[in-house]
Amino acid sequence: MKGILTIVVFLVTFGSAFSQQEDDKHPLLTDRFIIGAGWYFPARDVKLGVEGNISIGEIEELEDIDIDRTLGLNEGDKTFNFNFLWRFSKNKFWSVRGDYFRVGTSRNVILDEEIEWDEITYPVGGEANVSYEIGLYRIFFRRAISTGQKHELGGGLGVHGLNFKASIEGEGFVGGTSAGLERSDISAFLPLPNIGFWYIWAPTDRWAFSASVDWFGIKIDNISGGLWNVSPGVTFQIIRNLGVNVNYQFLKFNVDINKDSFKGSFDLKFSGPALRILGNF
Template identity: 80%
Template structure:
């Protein structure tokens, strides 16, 4: 009986100490799996230039949001995750994705030149675009503690860009009737990045991350910025809520069979996510 009582006291004491240690550390710093899903509310600035017979440097980019008469803001579903996959929890992989797009029938206020096809002022056209962002990032914690984590690593932002214009067109100065012009490209942009977590209590945690790169690979040159400060409140042990502000900027010049042109994309705005952690 005495031995059993000793074992019970040991287990209770050890369990209490372990629970206290885990409770004192915010789950954002302690847990292996963190999954977030919610809504991103970005202001958009979407510009595409498609090369035709004119030189690319002189090709005027099309402001799609202005052409479509869209408001600059859009609500879009956002998903992200983090997995500390090593035994030490120092190594991690992260991912994120969201998609924006629009389609609208418009009366053109200005001429659109798409490759060698011209859609004239006053003409009716159906204009659309769709942009998907996919981010994967591998990193390692550089400095860790009871209330902080600093890390860095390498990643890839994958941009899936699709756009089209259809309507009555002019080719070589002659009316060509109904024409549809569309392009699509998947652009991988590698990047370096850093993150920092600071959790003053087991409920509140503040975070900041930045990704950057400027690269030229074969027939693609481009750059990106991805900056995201935020705050997380832990509601219960395995459930929290995150609010952050995210600024993303991408630019590229592309010379591929499927896409010859350039684009400049900017997204900036707040997001709110429900966070599950375990």
């Protein structure tokens, strides 16, 4: 929270240095720089596979034995998120947007299902430490198609990058024989391109309603993947250089890889509200 307050103070101070004259348009339609920071509260569904034979299902948290967890991660956990927009062309038709958030967990659990990971079996009822960390990056180059006093419609091309790390540590078995304490790790960076569209309707210079959608599906040789990123929201402009945004974000990301060097699958779904403080100038 202190970090967000620091950002807000910086944005207000920095934005006040610009002597821009107010007009009837909402700043989301006119300003060159928009920076947002806040919290995302997603429900999560995380599934992964390695070497084509790993199956990670429901597991129980050791402390409260609640099977409505996936990999020991609470659905109600919040995560910091950050985004920016820069209209870099003189006529403000061209812009670039970036987004970032990360989630992670590390917990001791009792396995509710057998896990086979990279030829090592972790049995039902065994105690293990399971952890993972997901960082999601999005960079999107945009072009306004239609603009007006109260609206903006546009589209563009971008890429989502998924940085994924996961591990499990516990007593493992190979072919029914105990291998003692074993630790298995995986890490991968998965880029997935996308096309996208957005629309902003601002009936006043204070209120703006927006919606965006990114999509892509690809299958090349032994790699296939898909992406949906949908985000409707509303923005209220508190003062000239400071606003607040509330939106709902649904993100689904899946990739299957079947190569000699790596075989695996990643199926991630996040959905929930987000609250951001916006600085614009």
